Amino acid sequence: MNPCPTGIGATAWVIADGYIPPRSCGPEPEMTSHDSICMLNAGDTRARVEVYVYFTDREPAGPFVLAIAPRRAFHQRINDLDGPEHIPVGTDYCLLVTSDVPIVVQHTRLDSRQEANALMSTIAFPG
Amino acid sequence: MNPCPTGIGATAWVIADGYIPPRSCGPEPEMTSHDSICMLNAGDTRARVEVYVYFTDREPAGPFVLAIAPRRAFHQRINDLDGPEHIPVGTDYCLLVTSDVPIVVQHTRLDSRQEANALMSTIAFPG
């Protein structure tokens, strides 16, 4: 039944424009400003995902370790990463996402600093 | 006259950030919040397209089967998929789109939860 038993995608992905807007308008948590990595593990094997966060003025943070079950979507707000550290708002960063099986990564930001929210999204760069 | 008689694109595409915003401002259906897959079949052969929807907490839904005539655009709101099931709003999902001939897939969301609409778009990931 699975159309992609061995998965689809790549095992390394980069997002270069990371930024969590520091203010929000509208009901939490739905309209809270956030940066997200949206991932698909289409294959039949559990994915072990590691996220590294690069900053402008210090060594990278991470890895933040996530697990994605087979045939599952996994949307992770960067705001909510909390181990080994918390990513600060209002700070420029980049992300490297690695996985032991192929996944696909898309980057999306919701910015509700002003009264109507703005959105941006792109498929990440597959390395 | 057809500049691409054998088509252009790929036969598998992934969108990782699927989400239909659960509210809308403005006249329906034009300004209704929606997630869309926009597809081009540039070739001279009819495309049989299958859409699989992956969730965070259950097995995938689908395939939703679509047909795209030769040399035609086909923009499908995910809101409007209704067989074998309806995709719920306010729910994280991912999409796998397969085709028996090359097509191109672009993912676009219109979010009109707040007073002025937001847009995001990306070419999907070709597998």
Add this chain to the structure above:
Amino acid sequence: MNPCPTGIGATAWVIADGYIPPRSCGPEPEMTSHDSICMLNAGDTRARVEVYVYFTDREPAGPFVLAIAPRRAFHQRINDLDGPEHIPVGTDYCLLVTSDVPIVVQHTRLDSRQEANALMSTIAFPG
């Protein structure tokens, strides 16, 4: 002095989500709702570009023929294409852009139907 004398990019590009929003808020022409193809010809040879427009219910229109001088940017609003025909607003379409030399194509929409404008952009799919 030219860092790319032979150009950079591809000779066929696809945009699958074409749509010119049928209304606008704000001063014309700057804030007029539009769909654009933004192109770079980085090489030292003039580019002959052909744009084909695919619809959901009729045969494609075009080619619309454009010329891009060497080492030049060229941003074309689809609203302003006028030969061999005019692209209607409020209509789903896809675009195929071909060139005799490598170019890069990015697709951007400004939607000012509601009071604050929305934007979306993606690098097109290189064929």
Add this chain to the structure above:
Amino acid sequence: MNPCPTGIGATAWVIADGYIPPRSCGPEPEMTSHDSICMLNAGDTRARVEVYVYFTDREPAGPFVLAIAPRRAFHQRINDLDGPEHIPVGTDYCLLVTSDVPIVVQHTRLDSRQEANALMSTIAFPG
């Protein structure tokens, strides 16, 4: 400890839709309308980056030379480039970004000409 000691990405990148919106709403510099190139140098070698700016009606400007330290993010507003010249607002342009080591480039615009800001973003085209 570095998951990508030799870096990840490409050594040439193109952004075709460059434009700095000529007006802004909201507090400076956070909400100032801008075009940005967001870059990651994930490797262990300093990157020398050159940015060339292409216009519609004159020869390219640049190179603007930037340095990205190893394992660092670097987000550069085009508004703030000031040598060898300043990029005018309200003007169509394209960008070519070259690097002597692999980097990843993402293009993002914040447009706050109207009361609520709009955003767009895409991974640039790797050449």
